[in-house]
Amino acid sequence: MLTSRKYTEFDLIGIPLRVIPVQTVAAVGYMLVDALMPAYQTLVMAYFINTATHIVNGRAEYSLIYKPLALIMGYVIVTHLLPSLMQLVELTGRNRLNVRLKREMVLKRAQLEYQHIENKETAELIHRVCGDPVGHFMGGFNNIMSGLNLLIGTASLLVIVMSSTFITGIVIVLVAVPLFYIAMKTGKANYVLGMDAQRIRRRSADLAHILTSRENAEERTLFGYSPALRDRYDKLYDQTYAVEKKIQIRSFIHLKSGSIIALLIGIIIVALLLPALHLGELTIGLYISLVTAIFSLVQRMSWQLAETMQEHARMKEYLKDFSAFAGLSEKMDAAALPMEIDGFVFQSLEFRQVSFRYPDTERYILNQCSFTMVSGKSYAIVGENGAGKSTLIKLLTGMYDNYEGEIYINNRNLREYSYPELKSIIAVVFQNYARYALTIQDNVRLGDILRLDEERIRHSISKMNLSGMVQGLEYGLDTYVGKIKENSLDLSGGQWQRLAVARLLYSSSAIHIMDEPTAALDPIEESRLYEMFSSIRADRFTIYITHRLGAARISDEILVVRNGRIAEQGSHEQLLEIPDGIYGKMFASQKSWYEAESMVQHG
Ligand SMILES: Nc1ncnc2c1ncn2[C@@H]1O[C@H](COP(=O)(O)OP(=O)(O)OP(=O)(O)O)[C@@H](O)[C@H]1O
Numbered sequence: 001m002l003t004s005r006k007y008t009e010f011d012l013i014g015i016p017l018r019v020i021p022v023q024t025v026a027a028v029g030y031m032l033v034d035a036l037m038p039a040y041q042t043l044v045m046a047y048f049i050n051t052a053t054h055i056v057n058g059r060a061e062y063s064l065i066y067k068p069l070a071l072i073m074g075y076v077i078v079t080h081l082l083p084s085l086m087q088l089v090e091l092t093g094r095n096r097l098n099v100r101l102k103r104e105m106v107l108k109r110a111q112l113e114y115q116h117i118e119n120k121e122t123a124e125l126i127h128r129v130c131g132d133p134v135g136h137f138m139g140g141f142n143n144i145m146s147g148l149n150l151l152i153g154t155a156s157l158l159v160i161v162m163s164s165t166f167i168t169g170i171v172i173v174l175v176a177v178p179l180f181y182i183a184m185k186t187g188k189a190n191y192v193l194g195m196d197a198q199r200i201r202r203r204s205a206d207l208a209h210i211l212t213s214r215e216n217a218e219e220r221t222l223f224g225y226s227p228a229l230r231d232r233y234d235k236l237y238d239q240t241y242a243v244e245k246k247i248q249i250r251s252f253i254h255l256k257s258g259s260i261i262a263l264l265i266g267i268i269i270v271a272l273l274l275p276a277l278h279l280g281e282l283t284i285g286l287y288i289s290l291v292t293a294i295f296s297l298v299q300r301m302s303w304q305l306a307e308t309m310q311e312h313a314r315m316k317e318y319l320k321d322f323s324a325f326a327g328l329s330e331k332m333d334a335a336a337l338p339m340e341i342d343g344f345v346f347q348s349l350e351f352r353q354v355s356f357r358y359p360d361t362e363r364y365i366l367n368q369c370s371f372t373m374v375s376g377k378s379y380a381i382v383g384e385n386g387a388g389k390s391t392l393i394k395l396l397t398g399m400y401d402n403y404e405g406e407i408y409i410n411n412r413n414l415r416e417y418s419y420p421e422l423k424s425i426i427a428v429v430f431q432n433y434a435r436y437a438l439t440i441q442d443n444v445r446l447g448d449i450l451r452l453d454e455e456r457i458r459h460s461i462s463k464m465n466l467s468g469m470v471q472g473l474e475y476g477l478d479t480y481v482g483k484i485k486e487n488s489l490d491l492s493g494g495q496w497q498r499l500a501v502a503r504l505l506y507s508s509s510a511i512h513i514m515d516e517p518t519a520a521l522d523p524i525e526e527s528r529l530y531e532m533f534s535s536i537r538a539d540r541f542t543i544y545i546t547h548r549l550g551a552a553r554i555s556d557e558i559l560v561v562r563n564g565r566i567a568e569q570g571s572h573e574q575l576l577e578i579p580d581g582i583y584g585k586m587f588a589s590q591k592s593w594y595e596a597e598s599m600v601q602h603g
Helices: 009-019 021-056 062-111 114-118 120-130 133-164 166-212 217-223 226-278 284-326 389-396 419-425 440-448 454-463 467-471 493-506 523-535 549-553 572-577 582-601
Strands: 348-356 366-374 379-383 404-409 426-429 511-515 541-545 557-562 565-570
Touching (some): 009 021, 009 062, 009 133, 009 284, 021 062, 021 133, 062 120, 062 133, 062 284, 133 284, 166 226, 366 404, 366 557, 366 565, 379 389, 379 549, 389 511, 419 426, 426 493, 440 454, 454 493, 493 511, 549 582, 557 572, 557 582, 565 572, 572 582
Parallel strands (some): 511 541
Antiparallel strands (some): 348 366, 557 565
């Protein structure tokens, strides 16, 4: 259903028709019946009034009133029963459409190229489009239906007027055209203002989140920033209020002026129809019911047209966004499971003259970057903030492939590896590793989704020194972690990090990468982690990205990233020997920091 193409208003009907055909046909049928109701009511009322007049004048039998009465009853039943019935039908349809649209959109999101997730504009686009797709599609569909309803309702009344007095029909059309134009303009203008209000509202919602969320509670108390932010929040709130007030005043003026125009049109029509009544072209019954129907129709037009046009403008914007979302480039097999590869043994990894800049940016983050890593050794990549360390990993894991130069794993070009292959070869704990609000077991298990091995899960947990914590829990490994569930366990930063590393241990990938794996760990836990990784070095190739040079020190080789390339490479001792070397300086500054710290501690 979700293909890369331009989506138009036709899709607002086409997509529901395909996904929920019964409900869609029922809604169209109901719209037609409802649209013809004013004309039906007019004719039936005319019939009733004329019959009643004849009876009163003694020109007809009493029994003749039953037929028009029955027809009026029919009208009342239909107009009262059908809407409630349709609400039920819409509800079932909405649920099915929701499930289908969400499923398609989740799939699309999973297949997107990684750059769209990181890019601010596309990330916002995704957020806008995926927020409430069914609300937009159903809203758009209903809006088309109510527009058509108004159009058919008006046309059918005009047919009745014109069949008696043609000229009056023409005059009504002429008067309705400018009214339609004004409504269209007001609708669009309101939409633009509404967008402004929405932008401001989003900013104030972000601030409200900072001011109220659980995760910011500690810093909020410590830094005491609430009053300052509250001022900003209040200002934004005032701005939103001002824009919304403007919209309301505008709508009010429009509504009132629309009602006055409607009243004038009504009076004109009454006047225009009088000669026809006088000449006998119109019966008194038809005259009265026509005037009533036209009054209510013009009245309805005066507010509904503007609303319909406003919704239409909103829908067009959404469809533009939706088309852009559907057209976002996908990565082949992005959503595929890791491939089962038997017997892959890591031998070497090589970056050869790799240059890279992020899409739509000018600056090269990696610039002719070359290095080689071989099995049997452990490596640390160090460098200042923003040097490009994490970027190296993004290229290696296939998240970006628009780089220049070549990358080889086991002397095979990275571009020849399929994405599922790479997923199975490389496992990463990212700097901003995920904190899954799932059970402890599931948090670990996600590291190797192809296999469920409880014994290995327990082993990984114990390697990360989490067994003690698990044993003390009522539900053990099945305990939920995070803040979402009422009885779930809220972990500390270090415990979360250890859980993320346990996930990595559980994975059976041959290459393990840890981006700042110890940032949240205490020194004892940190050195224990490195010891543990040294002991499993034989069957796993491990790369650490770290700022803690104490940790880099225990790696066999250290690569120092600067200006987009490897500025120094060698063992800790070799790098310290480089006169005026970058690593040497970094280590010296950290060493003195450690020394200062230990002096303070020892008094
Ligand atoms: N998606 C992106 N789009 C544009 N620029 C980006 C993107 N991601 C990162 N950058 C930029 O690339 C540069 C390198 O970032 P990277 O995360 O690789 O650095 P790092 O060495 O890992 O830094 P740190 O030690 O702070 O984690 C930074 O200047 C960053 O602003």
